[in-house]
Amino acid sequence: MFHPMRPEILFPLYAPITSLKGVGARVAPLLEKLAGPIVRDVLFLRPHSVIRREVATVSTATEGAVQIFEVEIDAYKRPRSPQQPWRVETYDGTGVLSLVFFGSFGGQLEAKHPVGAKRLVSGKVERFGLNLQIAHPDYFLPLDRAADIPLFEAVYPATAGLPARTVRKFAQEALSRAPHLPEWQDSAWLVQERFPSWIEALRAVHGPTSEADLSPLSPAARRLAYDELLAHQLAMAQRKAERRTEAAPAIGASELAARIAADLPYELTGAQQRALADIRRDLAAGERMSRLLQGDVGSGKTVVAMLAMADVSGGGQSALMAPTEILARQHYETISGPLSEHGVTVVLLTGRDKGAARAEKLRALALGAAQVAVGTHALFQDEVAFQNLQLAVIDEQHRFGVAERQRLQAKGAATHLIAMSATPIPRTLELTIYGDLDVSRIDEKPPGRTPxxxxxxxxxxxxxxxxxxxxxxxxxxxxxxxxxxxxxxxxxxxxxxxxxxxxxxxxxxxxxxxxxxxxxxxxxxxxxxxxxxxxxxxxxxxxxxxxxxxxxxxxxxxxxxxxxxxxxxxxxxxxxxxxxxxxxxxxxxxxxxxxxxxxxxxxxxxxxDDGFLIAETDLELRGGGDALGLRQSGFPAYVFADPAAHRDLIAAAGDDARMIVGRDPDLTSERGRALQVLQELFDWRPASPLKDAG
Missing domain, CATH: 3.40.50.300 (P-loop containing nucleotide triphosphate hydrolases)
Known part of the structure; x- marks a missing residue:
């Protein structure tokens, strides 16, 4: 698919963070660790709380609140020992307020704020004995600088050497550089959801005036989450469409597989039969298959994959790759018996194979004498060559890097892919992780299992x-x-x-x-x-x-x-x-x-013991944090989208993306061109190598 160079309108956001005022050699690595290397990453940092300040007098002050006072400086009290603080006594006409400073810089304060001077001071009010005090005020300024004290102050994440207030300054500057971008969302949807424009949403996120403004359910937060989900879903829908255009050998259901199935000591469950029918439909279509086989541990995914391999073994070869040697050995033990009894040769390749035994296995695969290879990542090493690899099956696919999966598939031409996962993903999240795959679920347990x-x-x-x-x-x-x-x-x-x-x-x-x-x-x-x-x-x-x-x-x-x-x-x-x-x-x-x-x-x-029901409940109970282990199961590193709070938006973004790809595959319409800007903004492009699911 043709993608133009990055649109010029985004250049200010793709500038390095060192272009922000005050980000020099010392600060840059700290800010990069917190946000990322470009201005956009700082713009996408979100405050986690908000400080509300109100103007007060000593007589009306509230303990524990952050307040602003206009005071006159009365006296300086020096510490008697280095452990004790400097105390600055002030008076505002209604009562006495002490300012407390620990450390050695008390002496410099007197020069800046002499006795008798009027000052604005703000910080958290505490009671100390009978008096009120503020320890290390946030602000201590002349009266003419009242505008420098925000009534609502967004609090940003901080890191050692980079306080939250400095981060806030950088975020505000990044916001001032954000351009007005063309609207990529559907106008009817914008009205229905009451979404602000992109730039208004960012301003709202960076300018909260209450806790409600920080909620993932605020219109601004939902708007940005939807933008991000749409950019990702669109990339996956485009990739899926692109794969469909790759011709692959059409493979029919085989007599051999029927004989193997008949000899198994058990009947396939209904769910296994449905999954096998899905796979066979894909294999016979003459387009490259990318299907996910999802089912609980012990639901019988390997047997379904084995019957698909039997279909392929008439003229081609299959490979089954597992993340560890123990798992590879286990798969080998499950499938080698039934397959070899019917004349299909299976070899096991792991890192342990050495010397002559290894050379013999490699020769069998290269010459087509072995039809099925089972192994660990040893399978995609350069010296492993197949005569005609037509099907790659990858177990626990999220535990392999993209490059590893692609290297295995690249050992054949337009290789069909079956990914297997025993990590139950709630249906509502399936699209975010597997949006570019077709999904078959095995949701029954084989008989003979005791609960x-x-x-x-x-x-x-x-x-x-x-x-x-x-x-x-x-x-x-x-x-x-x-x-x-x-x-x-x-x-x-x-x-x-x-x-x-x-x-x-x-x-x-x-x-x-x-x-x-x-x-x-x-x-x-x-x-x-x-x-x-x-x-x-x-x-x-x-x-x-x-x-x-x-x-x-x-x-x-x-x-x-x-x-x-x-x-x-x-x-x-x-x-x-x-x-x-x-x-x-x-x-x-x-x-x-x-x-x-x-x-x-x-x-x-x-x-x-229904894994899918459990995963769905987990999502409902999830109180924040990564309770689902979503990161491990391949959940994308979203900035704005939250899997629990924005579940409804995930499905909507998936539908929207499929509709766009159906109507405007090359994104040439007016909305299409705006969507190209969106994809660049979030860096979700169909070809993004880092974010490919295979």
């Missing part, structure tokens, strides 16, 4: 939990024991996990293993392998338990301080047990008292 009995137990009953654990482990069951990894210092958490492992060894004997984030990959793999082989009875882990590790014998999951985990995370952890046919249990240990939100979280887990 996991979930209960919440206070930490005071820890001894009972340990005793019960000893009982089942002696009977040959296995258990996970998860310790949280969320305190300020990882080392503190690590110590807690090590201590818990030692304590459990004392209770249960030596078969207690430990994995944590500070271990190397091979170390972790070795412990996990021992656990999978049954050499370890209880595995203590910080939250690094590998997504997808299958230990059918593990029937107990204990999660310590469960109230510190997000809902989606708790659900993922619980999915590690109940893989076999034995009764399984999940114990949520918590420190009372629980907050209302934590209580609701633990309740919903007890009531349901």
């Amino acid at each position: 996991v009995a979930t209960r919440a137990v206070p930490m005071s009953r820890l001894a009972e939990v340990e005793a019960r654990l000893r009982q089942v482990v002696t009977q040959g069951a296995q258990a996970f024991w998860i310790c949280p990894l969320v305190s300020e210092s990882e080392l503190v958490d690590l110590k807690a996990a090590e201590k818990r492992a030692e304590e459990l060894r004392a209770q249960l004997g030596p078969s207690v293993g430990l994995v944590h984030g500070k271990m190397s990959g091979p170390e972790k793999d070795a412990v996990m392998a021992d656990f999978a082989d049954g050499k370890i009875g209880v595995l203590v882990a910080t939250t690094v338990v590998e997504v997808g590790v299958n230990v059918p014998n593990a029937t107990i999951m204990v999660i310590e301080q469960a109230e510190r985990f997000g809902l989606a995370q708790l659900h993922q952890l619980r999915g590690r047990v109940g893989r076999g046919s034995r009764e399984s249990a999940c114990v949520l240990l918590y420190d009372p008292p629980l907050s209302e939100t934590a209580q609701k979280r633990l309740d919903i887990l007890r009531r349901t």
Whole structure:
């Protein structure tokens, strides 16, 4: 798609931050860390609170409020020792107000503000004994500079060496440089939503006069969120349309896949059959497929992918890439049996393969003697060549960089893509993460799975939990024991996990293993392998338990301080047990008292094991912060859009983007040209390499 150079109207916003007054060599790196390298990034910084100042007298002053007084300077009181502050006594006709200054600069104050001078002073009013005082006033100025004291002052994020007030000055200057841009939003939608123009919205965000102005639900905040969502959705819709124009080999459903499915020891669930039908429709269409297969851990995504690979193996090859060696090995064990029994050769390629064995696998792929490759990122290395790669399947796709996914797909011509994810994303957010993919959901569990009995137990009953654990482990069951990894210092958490492992060894004997984030990959793999082989009875882990590790014998999951985990995370952890046919249990240990939100979280887990319902509830309960672990699951780094507060705008932006691409694919109409400015403004272009989903 042709994209012109950056529009000239945006040049002032793309100027480096050093073009702002007062941003020199010392300040630039600090401001860049806070906002980014260009003026636009400073313009997009938002205040997090607002200080309201009112004019008052000492007799009407309110403790704890930020107020402005007009005073006359009465006396200076020097400190008796360096630890004590300077006190400046002032009087405003109604009472005495003390100004308190710590540090050595009290002496300079007297020269600037001599006794008898009239001054404006503003700051937070406190009571000290019988008197009122202000410690380190925000403002201490001559009367003729009243205009310098804002009645409403937006408070910006700050960083060491760069106070909030200085950041505010830079943000105000960036705002003064913001140009009037052509309107890119649909006029009827603007009226319906009562949105201000782009520039008015920015002025409102930077000039709040109350807490309500800071809310993500204010018209200005919603307007900017919608702009950002539309820019992103438009880029994804364009990319999707572009991919559709790439011809790809048309592949039909095969007799071979039907035979493999008939030989499986179970029937596919309805959801698996629907997902397979979606994939087959795409494969037969002759256009490049980009489909996401989303389903809870254990919903049977790999089997659906395997049947698609069987369809391809008549004339082409498939590759299945997983983020870790353990997962790759597990996928290999799931699919190599059924495929090889029907004459399809599968090879496993990981970083461990060396020498002659590796060379043999590479030769089989290059000559087409092997039809399916399963592996880690070892698959996209340069020396791996396929005779005819037609389908790439990527598991937990958000854990691979874009470049890695593209390098695998580039090993074939117009390679079809199936991305698999076990992280349930609420339907309302699906578009923001997977807007350029078609989505199939597997929302049923295969039969034969026993539901996991979930209960919440206070930490005071820890001894009972340990005793019960000893009982089942002696009977040959296995258990996970998860310790949280969320305190300020990882080392503190690590110590807690090590201590818990030692304590459990004392209770249960030596078969207690430990994995944590500070271990190397091979170390972790070795412990996990021992656990999978049954050499370890209880595995203590910080939250690094590998997504997808299958230990059918593990029937107990204990999660310590469960109230510190997000809902989606708790659900993922619980999915590690109940893989076999034995009764399984999940114990949520918590420190009372629980907050209302934590209580609701633990309740919903007890009531349901539907990952999509849980993810949707998580979003509703989310009180800010990143409870969903959205960043990990590939949620874009939006500036203005908030996934919980702006859910309704996400769907609207998706519809708008599809309509625009349908009517004006090259953005040549008047609105189209304005939309090109919008995409440049937010840096969401179809070709943005950093923001591609494959």
